[in-house]
Amino acid sequence: MRFRTCLLGGAALAILGACGAYALTLRSSMAAITPPSQASFDKVTVEKGAILAAIADCTVCHTAPGGEPFAGGLPLKTPFGTLYSTNITPEETTGVGSWSLEAFKRAMREGVDRQGDYLYPAFPYTHYNHVADDDLAALYAFLMTRRPVKATPPPNDLIPPLGFRPLLAGWNLLFLDEAPFAPAEDQSAEWNRGAYLVEGLGHCGLCHTPLNLAGAEKTSKTFAGGVAEGWTAPPLDASNPNAARWSVDRLTAYLRSGLDAEHGVAAGPMGPVTHGLSTVPEGEVRAIAVYITSKMETGESAQQHGESLPAAKPLDNAEEAAATHQAGAAIFAGACAGCHGTGAPMSSDGRPSLALTTDLAADDPRNTIQTILQGIPELAGQKRPLMPSFAGVFSDRDVAEVTAYLRVRFTDQPAWPNLHDAVVEARNEGEKP
Numbered sequence: 001m002r003f004r005t006c007l008l009g010g011a012a013l014a015i016l017g018a019c020g021a022y023a024l025t026l027r028s029s030m031a032a033i034t035p036p037s038q039a040s041f042d043k044v045t046v047e048k049g050a051i052l053a054a055i056a057d058c059t060v061c062h063t064a065p066g067g068e069p070f071a072g073g074l075p076l077k078t079p080f081g082t083l084y085s086t087n088i089t090p091e092e093t094t095g096v097g098s099w100s101l102e103a104f105k106r107a108m109r110e111g112v113d114r115q116g117d118y119l120y121p122a123f124p125y126t127h128y129n130h131v132a133d134d135d136l137a138a139l140y141a142f143l144m145t146r147r148p149v150k151a152t153p154p155p156n157d158l159i160p161p162l163g164f165r166p167l168l169a170g171w172n173l174l175f176l177d178e179a180p181f182a183p184a185e186d187q188s189a190e191w192n193r194g195a196y197l198v199e200g201l202g203h204c205g206l207c208h209t210p211l212n213l214a215g216a217e218k219t220s221k222t223f224a225g226g227v228a229e230g231w232t233a234p235p236l237d238a239s240n241p242n243a244a245r246w247s248v249d250r251l252t253a254y255l256r257s258g259l260d261a262e263h264g265v266a267a268g269p270m271g272p273v274t275h276g277l278s279t280v281p282e283g284e285v286r287a288i289a290v291y292i293t294s295k296m297e298t299g300e301s302a303q304q305h306g307e308s309l310p311a312a313k314p315l316d317n318a319e320e321a322a323a324t325h326q327a328g329a330a331i332f333a334g335a336c337a338g339c340h341g342t343g344a345p346m347s348s349d350g351r352p353s354l355a356l357t358t359d360l361a362a363d364d365p366r367n368t369i370q371t372i373l374q375g376i377p378e379l380a381g382q383k384r385p386l387m388p389s390f391a392g393v394f395s396d397r398d399v400a401e402v403t404a405y406l407r408v409r410f411t412d413q414p415a416w417p418n419l420h421d422a423v424v425e426a427r428n429e430g431e432k433p
């Protein structure tokens with residue numbers, strides 16, 4: 001009897017506890033407002049918001065392929081299922097037209113929408129929470145002066161029980177760092193500006209830092225390199241294989257143009273980042289570069305920073321590679337040499353030799369394979385190099401053969417193992433859901 005009472009009491013307590021925990025996760029709904037008139041925002045603030053939005057890539061995630069800017073619906077594939085970005089145009093019923101500045105700030109800082117529901121951290125509020133009040137107000141002014149579009153994204157498709165948003169309260173408790181941005185006193189104003197932009201709006205760490213099993217950045221490994229959409233985002237700390245070759249000037253130019261003669265092109269998900277930064281005043285991008293190069297410095301490489309190291313000498317083992325990798329050499333001669341071969345017009349244009357790209361020297365072949373499969377697509381309004389996509393042209397075996405050939409011909413690194421499997425995997429990962 002006593003045992004049963006205990007058991008019942010225990011069960012009741014557990015239920016109460018669960019209800020209490022659930023109640024703690026409930027957030028209030030904020031009153032809907034009538035969309036403010038566009039004229040109520042001053043032009044200077046809106047322009048400032050446009051620059052901040054470009055640094056933060058808002059349009060990259062909130063625009064579906066071929067869709068209206070900011071109207072949402074872009075699928076984001078995560079290990080937990082597919083999420084769709086929302087409509088952030090100032091449309092009253094399907095967008096954020098009825099959101100007050102306070103509701104917008106809460107979403108950006110705490111990841112909670114106007115109605116009080118938790119948002120998934122695929123929306124980088126874990127970074128945006130470091131953004132200052134007046135910058136959030138400028139972003140709000142920018143969004144509220146876009147063209148309202150009526151559009152509702154498809155429903156999310158997440159593995160159960162992750163569709164249940166209150167669970168995110170626990171995630172936030174564990175992983176959301178609510179401390180405001182604190183400038184470092186022993187650093188220059190430019191470095192601190194860079195730190196503010198990188199850690200906040202730029203959310204560079206979301207891709208360049210490894211994630212834990214819950215999808216949160218490993219704070220002990222900031223900038224140690226990560227994975228994004230089937231691509232490797234190389235480390236931005238001293239472990240970057242070409243760290244010593246990145247100077248502030250080079251990095252600024254790469255971030256604004258998407259190209260650097262000694263590192264290669266910003267392909268894959270880095271393309272849109274440089275596309276956004278190409279519209280941002282140079283001083284802001286330079287501040288980002290000052291901060292990032294400081295992260296890449298080690299005691300040793302600091303002195304040589306920005307100098308061309310002996311390793312930067314172009315390698316070209318054409319004969320040896322052709323002898324050992326005949327199938328790959330034939331594919332290269334037929335499909336690639338017109339652009340990448342010795343003496344091709346492209347190579348005389350101050351362009352990176354394939355021997356210098358970070359991707360070919362990397363420990364894993366992912367980015368080389370993705371570049372071959374996806375090519376380097378055009379980005380509206382940015383003059384940058386183009387390469388055709390070969391996904392539909394080559395079999396997995398062809399891609400593996402030419403990748404193996406590139407590694408031998410242009411680097412002195414050991415061969416990549418299991419290339420065929422890596423190609424199959426890259427096709428699956430890079431595929432848009």
Ligand code: HEC
Nearest residue numbers: 056057058061083084085086088107113119120122123124
């Ligand atoms: C990496 C992709 C990504 C970027 C970059 C991004 N967002 Fe989002 N955002 C999302 C996703 C995904 C959601 C929906 C999350 C959900 O359903 O829980 C979202 C939701 C939102 C919401 C909540 C809207 C609603 O109706 O609930 C707001 C507001 C928002 N984003 C604003 C912005 C702004 C402003 C920027 C740029 C400063 C930005 N986002 C950049 C992916 C992104």
Ligand code: HEC
Nearest residue numbers: 202204207228231232233234263265266267269270358367
């Ligand atoms: C959406 C994911 C994503 C975001 C956000 C992102 N990057 Fe990248 N980044 C990548 C990927 C992927 C590559 C590899 C591109 C390639 O192989 O051409 C890359 C490459 C780079 C490189 C070249 C490294 C090398 O040695 O070749 C630099 C530098 C860089 N990113 C800096 C930044 C900075 C600074 C930011 C923030 C302003 C940023 N990235 C934001 C995904 C991202």
Ligand code: HEC
Nearest residue numbers: 264265267335336339351352357359368371372385386387
């Ligand atoms: C129409 C010209 C063209 C053709 C054909 C072409 N590429 Fe490219 N490729 C480019 C351009 C442009 C770049 C960017 C670097 C630059 O501008 O020098 C590039 C870059 C690359 C990179 C480096 C990516 C990085 O992160 O820096 C690899 C690897 C590559 N190509 C492999 C190939 C292979 C393999 C083939 C043949 C199957 C091929 N390319 C065919 C134009 C071409």
